[in-house]
Amino acid sequence: MFSCKKLLEVKNVRNLSKKISILFMITLLFIASFAIKPIEGQAATSLEVSAExxxxxxxxxxxxxxxxxxxxxxxxxxxxxxxxxxxxxxxxxxxxxxxxxxxxxxxxxxxxxxxxxxxxxxxxxxxxxxxxxxxxxxxxxxxxxxxxxxxxxxxxxxxxxxxxxxxxxxxxxxxxxxxxxxxxxxxxxxxxxxxxxxxxxxxxxxxxxxxxxxxxxxxxxxxxxxxxxxxxxxxxxxxxxxxxxxxxxxxxxxxxxxxxxxxxxxxxxxxxxxxxxxxxxxxxxxxxxxxxxxxxxxxxxxxxxxxxxxxxxxxxxSQTELFPAGYQLDGESTLSVAKGKEEEVDLETAESVTAMVKNGEEELYHIEYQIDESLLNEEGELTAPIEKGDKIGEAVLSYSGEEEIAYLNGIGAQQKVDLVASETVEKANWFMLTMGAIGDFFGNLFGSIADFVKGLFD
Missing domain, CATH: 3.40.710.10 (DD-peptidase/beta-lactamase superfamily)
Structure with missing residues (x-):
């Protein structure tokens, strides 16, 4: 008869054998998962077409x-x-x-x-x-x-x-x-x-x-x-x-x-x-x-x-919304306003920017502002009054990936949306405009005098 010690040894050996078998199966499954995934990915992302x-x-x-x-x-x-x-x-x-x-x-x-x-x-x-x-x-x-x-x-x-x-x-x-x-x-x-x-x-x-x-x-x-x-x-x-x-x-x-x-x-x-x-x-x-x-x-x-x-x-x-309606580019969504009650106006997209995007490339898309220069004065300012929703330019979708994005000839205009004023800026009244003009006059005058005096000692 086996002693208790020998029975325990046999039991330990059997337990160890089971553990090794389980570990072996897990290892096989782990290896198989890596072996299968590249094949599935290749089948999904590559394309061979039997046509001229x-x-x-x-x-x-x-x-x-x-x-x-x-x-x-x-x-x-x-x-x-x-x-x-x-x-x-x-x-x-x-x-x-x-x-x-x-x-x-x-x-x-x-x-x-x-x-x-x-x-x-x-x-x-x-x-x-x-x-x-x-x-x-x-x-x-x-x-x-x-x-x-x-x-x-x-x-x-x-x-x-x-x-x-x-x-x-x-x-x-x-x-x-x-x-x-x-x-x-x-x-x-x-x-x-x-x-x-x-x-x-x-x-x-x-x-x-x-x-x-x-x-x-x-x-x-x-x-x-x-x-x-x-x-x-x-x-x-x-x-x-x-x-x-x-x-x-x-x-x-x-x-x-x-x-x-x-x-x-x-x-x-x-x-x-x-x-x-x-x-x-x-x-x-x-x-x-x-x-x-x-x-x-x-x-x-x-x-x-x-x-x-x-x-x-x-x-x-996937048809993806890349930028929501009302989106604003950091540091680029404000324009100076001349003759207005406010000195600046915020810009935003009038509607969302959506595109057919290859899976995983969402972060490769950006928008760029194209301001309508015909609306700006010589100083690059908009002139009041400005109504909320007035079109100031366009937000154009751009792509920074390696592959070139191509469209059918003349198509693809949906990849840009209107850039509009997010708020109304009323025209300043005559008193404020007059005071502003006077302030500008004396500011320019004092600046000229200061430059003249400085020039005497240079």
């Missing part, structure tokens, strides 16, 4: 969150129709046409509609179609014939409409573009119907940056475009129109792998020259992003790559 060019931007400010070969000119295929959609919506907004305006199908769009190589939906001649019907065909299923019919209604011919497209592109400030027809087909595909003033073998051209800027204007100037691009299905002449965007909330199980929360647009595209491309947009809460992928290899790939861009935009950036 790509971009993701904040739809509110136009801030570019990621870009790859974004300035490369490529055929956009049916993404071209975003410009056609814009001009149709502009014509409706201007009162030139309405959703209920009707038109008939001429020989040119009818021939396109009847050609199975163009995936035409088979329009009927000698029948009235409303603008709404034709727009749905263009937006939902990217139909070419309905697109051409709309251009003829608005401009008289597709040739004249193409001039409008290029003029609007210049007005929008698209950095790289060429519009030669309204559909995104190659002019070679149109045969003798290619628009006058363009080359018979020409193609539309856009960069991913230009496509994103076009989409920015479309959904911000005419948000009703999303009412159509988010429609999963409709019908025309009794035939179904099913959206080509697989990222919408389809119930079809075949598309669930492509779905993404908040997607409501915008435009697919495919030609042999362009490959598979897609301009997408999604909103989650009060945040919206716009994405573009150009020249991917398949229908599904363009949506999977878009999903990567959207996930990156929403997970790595």
């Amino acid at each position: 060019s790509a971009i993701v931007v904040d739809a509110k400010t136009g801030k570019i969150l990621y870009q790859k070969n974004a300035d490369q000119l490529l055929p956009p295929a049916s993404m071209t129709k975003m410009m056609t959609e814009y001009l149709v919506l502009e014509a409706i907004n201007n009162g030139d046409i309405s959703w209920e305006t009707t038109t008939q199908i001429s020989d040119y769009p009818f021939s396109i509609s009847a050609d199975p190589t163009f995936s035409g939906i088979g329009l009927i001649q000698d029948q009235n179609y409303t603008v709404r019907q034709l727009y749905e065909g263009m937006s939902i299923i990217s139909d070419n014939a309905t697109t051409i019919a709309l251009t003829e209604l608005i401009a008289g011919s597709e040739s004249e409409f193409v001039k409008m497209m290029n003029a609007k592109a210049e007005e929008m400030g698209l950095p790289e573009y060429q519009f030669v027809n309204s559909t995104g087909l190659s002019n070679a595909d149109l045969g003798a119907n290619y628009p006058e003033g363009t080359e018979p073998d020409a193609d539309n051209l856009l960069s991913a940056r230009s496509a994103a800027l076009l989409a920015y204007h479309l959904i911000n100037d005419y948000p009703e475009a999303l009412d159509f691009s988010s429609m999963i299905s409709s019908e025309l002449d009794g035939r179904p129109l099913e959206n080509l965007n697989w990222m919408l909330p389809w119930e079809d199980n075949n598309f669930t792998q492509f779905g993404y929360e908040g997607v409501d647009g915008l435009k697919t595209g495919y030609t042999t020259e362009a490959g598979y491309c897609f301009t997408g947009t999604a909103q989650q809460g009060d945040r919206r992003v716009i994405t573009v992928v150009m020249k991917t290899d398949s229908k599904g790939e363009r949506f999977l790559e878009t999903k990567k861009l959207m996930e990156y935009g929403f997970s790595q950036f």
Whole structure:
């Protein structure tokens, strides 16, 4: 039999073994936590996109969150129709046409509609179609014939409409573009119907940056475009129109792998020259992003790559209030006032300064004052009276990080807010102004005499 001493020794050995096992498990877990974290971080913060060019931007400010070969000119295929959609919506907004305006199908769009190589939906001649019907065909299923019919209604011919497209592109400030027809087909595909003033073998051209800027204007100037691009299905002449965007909330199980929360647009595209491309947009809460992928290899790939861009935009950036309304810069928020009951006035931001900020970079943003110099006298003073809320200048957001912050051309004005007077400064009455002037006179006079006397002894 074991003695009590031996039993105690065995018990101690077992306890020690247990402690060593527990310590070993804790050590393994500790090491594993460090081994796993870098992998998770890399997956969340890095981005590899299988597309010739790509971009993701904040739809509110136009801030570019990621870009790859974004300035490369490529055929956009049916993404071209975003410009056609814009001009149709502009014509409706201007009162030139309405959703209920009707038109008939001429020989040119009818021939396109009847050609199975163009995936035409088979329009009927000698029948009235409303603008709404034709727009749905263009937006939902990217139909070419309905697109051409709309251009003829608005401009008289597709040739004249193409001039409008290029003029609007210049007005929008698209950095790289060429519009030669309204559909995104190659002019070679149109045969003798290619628009006058363009080359018979020409193609539309856009960069991913230009496509994103076009989409920015479309959904911000005419948000009703999303009412159509988010429609999963409709019908025309009794035939179904099913959206080509697989990222919408389809119930079809075949598309669930492509779905993404908040997607409501915008435009697919495919030609042999362009490959598979897609301009997408999604909103989650009060945040919206716009994405573009150009020249991917398949229908599904363009949506999977878009999903990567959207996930990156929403997970790595947050809409952040960096400076609240009424914010004042230390030591810079006071200006001298001439002819006022008060000698100074405080300045503050009229509203909060918000931006799409990459996670962890909140402290890299600052604001700088830009005072309106036309409001200052020769001494750099404001002149009373000044009302509370009067605009004195602007508070401009600046960034001190290593990476350069870029915006779509001409966009980003939301990154500055008005700088205003925080209080009212009334004009001093005539007596106080007179006494001040007298005081200034004698002060200057005594100063001059003192300088003169001092000069005698220098």
